[in-house]
Amino acid sequence: MIKRLLIAIVLLALVGGAIVGFNMFRDKAITDFFANMPVPTATVSTVAVEKRSWTPNIEAIGTISANQGVDLTVETAGVITEINFKANQQVKQGDVLLRLDDAVQRADLEAAKTQAALDQQSLKRAQELQQRGVGSNVSLDTAQAAAQTSTAQVQKLDAVLTQKQLRAPFSGTVGIPRVDVGRYLSPGDAVVTLQDVSTMRADFTVPEQRLGQMRIDQPVIVTLDGQDGEFKGKITGIDPKIDPASRLVSIRAAIENPDNVLTPGQFARIKVQLPAENDIIILPQTAVVTSLYGDYVYVVRPMEQKKAEENKEQKEEQGDAAAAAGQPQTPPATQQASQVFVQLGRRNGAEIEVKGGLNVGDQIITAGQNRLSNGTPVAIDNTIDPAKSGEPTQVSQQ
Numbered sequence: 001m002i003k004r005l006l007i008a009i010v011l012l013a014l015v016g017g018a019i020v021g022f023n024m025f026r027d028k029a030i031t032d033f034f035a036n037m038p039v040p041t042a043t044v045s046t047v048a049v050e051k052r053s054w055t056p057n058i059e060a061i062g063t064i065s066a067n068q069g070v071d072l073t074v075e076t077a078g079v080i081t082e083i084n085f086k087a088n089q090q091v092k093q094g095d096v097l098l099r100l101d102d103a104v105q106r107a108d109l110e111a112a113k114t115q116a117a118l119d120q121q122s123l124k125r126a127q128e129l130q131q132r133g134v135g136s137n138v139s140l141d142t143a144q145a146a147a148q149t150s151t152a153q154v155q156k157l158d159a160v161l162t163q164k165q166l167r168a169p170f171s172g173t174v175g176i177p178r179v180d181v182g183r184y185l186s187p188g189d190a191v192v193t194l195q196d197v198s199t200m201r202a203d204f205t206v207p208e209q210r211l212g213q214m215r216i217d218q219p220v221i222v223t224l225d226g227q228d229g230e231f232k233g234k235i236t237g238i239d240p241k242i243d244p245a246s247r248l249v250s251i252r253a254a255i256e257n258p259d260n261v262l263t264p265g266q267f268a269r270i271k272v273q274l275p276a277e278n279d280i281i282i283l284p285q286t287a288v289v290t291s292l293y294g295d296y297v298y299v300v301r302p303m304e305q306k307k308a309e310e311n312k313e314q315k316e317e318q319g320d321a322a323a324a325a326g327q328p329q330t331p332p333a334t335q336q337a338s339q340v341f342v343q344l345g346r347r348n349g350a351e352i353e354v355k356g357g358l359n360v361g362d363q364i365i366t367a368g369q370n371r372l373s374n375g376t377p378v379a380i381d382n383t384i385d386p387a388k389s390g391e392p393t394q395v396s397q398q
Contacts, residue, residue: 040377041377043380044365044367044378047284047287048361051278056346058213059271060272062205062270064264066172066196068172072166072169074191077184079100079101080101080182083177091168092168092171100165102165105157109157112157120147172194200256202252203250205243208242208247220233220270221233224267224268229261231257236252282352283364286367287364287366295342296340297364298339298340299365300337300364300380301335301338337373339373343355363380
């Protein structure tokens, strides 16, 4: 009985040892396989680090409005008898755009002119009699007062008649008429909008920290969403007061509009150009990767000799296998990607300033970082533009 138990224990120990040994052998084989498996070479595009001149910008968003723009209305009530404009018509300053019924005012004006002419004749006779010595001073004073009163009455009625007309206060383009002939119009009722679009203005805000960098006549560039091209202008006004609620400063810029492309009310992106700076390291924002540990870039550097030899041997083995299969052979990589943490500065469109961590002449990888890790073999191919090939970009945010 005891002998059988010992034999069973020995057999069980042998089976258990065999299973443990097999698992250890399998794990070691897998580890050796992955340890010796060649790392695929990643194809990347690069840009060389260099110091150059750079014009930083302050970016903002704003609203386009006309240099002069107003919704026209009348000063007095009346029935519309004439509308002398059409939609989108160019008008000049002083043009009569609309006329109200003014028959009564014209009749009153003619009566006042007749009375003024009569009073002038009376004044003239009184002056002649005074010169002859047969007229009294009281009669002359009365005639002078009557003539002045009738003249003032003519001016008053002429002003009332003018109020029955709507004239263009400045040259520009009128919009769609909001009234029709025969309508009774009250003071304050909108008739039409008049906009001078020859020169536009852009109103925008910047943080109070940027106020010290704002100057009158400072150049600005305006772009519109969905439209190509840029519009140049300059700052014409800086609000001397900071909004205590938002901590923003209101800025106004005059914008050139030669082809009347800009329209009042449009959303605009504004770049305020600051003075140019020299010897600045600038990189595309696609080269920078942001992580929880900081911002970093990949620099292409020569591969270590030992690692290069191992990579060469692995490539030769792969090359023999590829030749046997009739596949093209690729040369072994001699460069690798090295992760370098950098200190970033200001951003300007698709570019970003790098203040530290790089040297002039370093080759910085601008595309393909999502396939890289520290020490990955790389091959440089700058013939492909990542923006055109659909390569996803990685833009750091602050």
